[in-house]
Amino acid sequence: MLLNKILNGFQDEAVYIIAEIGQNHQGSLATAKQMISEAKKAGCHCVKFQKSDLPAKFTRSALERKYVSDHAWGKTYGEHKEYLEFSKDQYLELQAYSRELNVDFTASAMDERSLDFLLELNVPFIKIGSGDANNFPLLKKAAGLDLPLVISTGMQTMTTVERIVQIMEEAGKHNFALMHCVSSYPTLPKDCQLQTISLLRQRFPSVVIGYSGHELGISISKAAVLLGARIVERHFTLDKNQKGSDHRCSLEPTELRTLSRAIGDFKLGKKPLAASEIIRTLNGGNELAEALRDVHDKDIMLCELPCRNKLGKSIVATRNLSKGHRLQLNDLAIKVSEPRGLTAETYWDILGKELTDSVCEDEPITGSMLIL
Ligand SMILES: CC(=O)N[C@H](C=O)[C@@H](O)[C@H](O)[C@H](O)COP(=O)(O)O
Ligand SMILES: C=C(OP(=O)(O)O)C(=O)O
Structure with a gap:
């Protein structure tokens, strides 16, 4: 090939x-x-x-x-x-x-x-x-x-x-x-x-x-x-x-x-x-x-926001989780979610963080639910 x-x-x-x-x-x-x-x-x-x-x-x-x-x-x-x-x-x-x-x-x-x-x-x-x-x-x-x-x-x-x-x-x-x-x-x-x-x-x-x-x-x-x-x-x-x-x-x-x-x-x-x-x-x-204009950095572009909002991936719960629970790997999945939650790239960063609120299975985890 x-x-x-x-x-x-x-x-x-x-x-x-x-x-x-x-x-x-x-x-x-x-x-x-x-x-x-x-x-x-x-x-x-x-x-x-x-x-x-x-x-x-x-x-x-x-x-x-x-x-x-x-x-x-x-x-x-x-x-x-x-x-x-x-x-x-x-x-x-x-x-x-x-x-x-x-x-x-x-x-x-x-x-x-x-x-x-x-x-x-x-x-x-x-x-x-x-x-x-x-x-x-x-x-x-x-x-x-x-x-x-x-x-x-x-x-x-x-x-x-x-x-x-x-x-x-x-x-x-x-x-x-x-x-x-x-x-x-x-x-x-x-x-x-x-x-x-x-x-x-x-x-x-x-x-x-x-x-x-x-x-x-x-x-x-x-x-x-x-x-x-x-x-x-x-x-x-x-x-x-x-x-x-x-x-x-x-x-x-x-x-x-x-x-x-x-x-x-x-x-x-x-x-x-x-x-x-x-x-x-x-x-x-x-x-x-x-x-071909010069480019000095790579960032998320304004024109990409519609696609990102539609198909960007979020962190979601794999099961019902209660307030006070500390997040572990098997609690988390990455999916396109409606509404959106924390973006996928924070997956490893939120491990061990405590939930301030309960979250249901297949629902997004948001920043406001975590003690950071
Ligand atoms: C980011 C991404 O996956 N983009 C893909 C590849 O470029 C696209 O083909 C999408 O699947 C398509 O535009 C979605 O269209 P709709 O939402 O109508 O199925
Ligand atoms: C989304 C895809 O491609 P790209 O991001 O390169 O458009 C794809 O290949 O499914």
């Missing part, structure tokens, strides 16, 4: 291209297969899905909340997500089909049970999406595997990214990559913050840096490669005008083919190009210049 060669430092000039089918298959196995075939024809190395175990990823109230949107596939968020989930047999069929077409097949593990599911499937690598980049227990479990990891960093601060790398280092894990990502759909050029790629390369010189983009078009993704991204992930669709939250910021087959050919034509070496050279090389205008 090309990804292994890149992660092992054997292929400075190669870029691994992932077609993120995600949930753009509309819940249809036939459409998913057609998408796999089109992604392969477009020159992608990998087709990727999103795997969630709904009660493991979401609290009951998050699943029961009404989902009022033109993009909803059910009345509640749970019904919507259920409609878009494939079964194990369907995953096996999609995996067999991808094998026939000689394209790598994997999914993001959106909770620990989904990680186990993907391990049973024997996928070649695991993607951890931005929603789980601060889910340290999931990262720790994934870091203990031999499999390569591709970890997105949307909706996260540099401090959280440093902790991700620390978790990998503590597990002795070397075969992982960090993806620059801005979790807004579509991301405006001014919000793309491509120079975060340079920042991540400087801060973590031994880690392969990639780009998971949600912007419109392909120029910004090309620029990401010229800046040093060696994995590129883009959402893929057969038609951008379909129902579904991600279609608009996805690439259709022709665009994906144009992007993969352009990447293949670049003469890449170890040294990235400067912003001005990139703009010249790509004949870019204002939008590319905006995407």
Whole structure:
């Protein structure tokens, strides 16, 4: 697999291209297969899905909340997500089909049970999406595997990214990559913050840096490669005008083919190009210049707040806990919760803290419930 060669430092000039089918298959196995075939024809190395175990990823109230949107596939968020989930047999069929077409097949593990599911499937690598980049227990479990990891960093601060790398280092894990990502759909050029790629390369010189983009078009993704991204992930669709939250910021087959050919034509070496050279090389205008503006730090962006509020993970109780109880590891789970609680990255920091209030199973733990 090309990804292994890149992660092992054997292929400075190669870029691994992932077609993120995600949930753009509309819940249809036939459409998913057609998408796999089109992604392969477009020159992608990998087709990727999103795997969630709904009660493991979401609290009951998050699943029961009404989902009022033109993009909803059910009345509640749970019904919507259920409609878009494939079964194990369907995953096996999609995996067999991808094998026939000689394209790598994997999914993001959106909770620990989904990680186990993907391990049973024997996928070649695991993607951890931005929603789980601060889910340290999931990262720790994934870091203990031999499999390569591709970890997105949307909706996260540099401090959280440093902790991700620390978790990998503590597990002795070397075969992982960090993806620059801005979790807004579509991301405006001014919000793309491509120079975060340079920042991540400087801060973590031994880690392969990639780009998971949600912007419109392909120029910004090309620029990401010229800046040093060696994995590129883009959402893929057969038609951008379909129902579904991600279609608009996805690439259709022709665009994906144009992007993969352009990447293949670049003469890449170890040294990235400067912003001005990139703009010249790509004949870019204002939008590319905006995407390439200097970046001095990595923080959660305003444009990411809607996604963070919808899919950011919180700490919830695994069982009923009484006032005065001191929190232990097995009291806590990390889920998308409605309403939200303490953010996932505080998981290890609140161990041993005393509850000032009782909390019910599957409900969020908030800062005001703790004696800090
Ligand atoms: C952060 C994250 O997981 N983002 C994913 C990857 O980019 C997205 O595909 C979401 O699953 C999608 O946008 C959710 O849409 P809805 O809420 O309509 O199912
Ligand atoms: C959420 C995902 O990706 P990203 O954060 O890279 O958009 C994913 O791969 O499921």
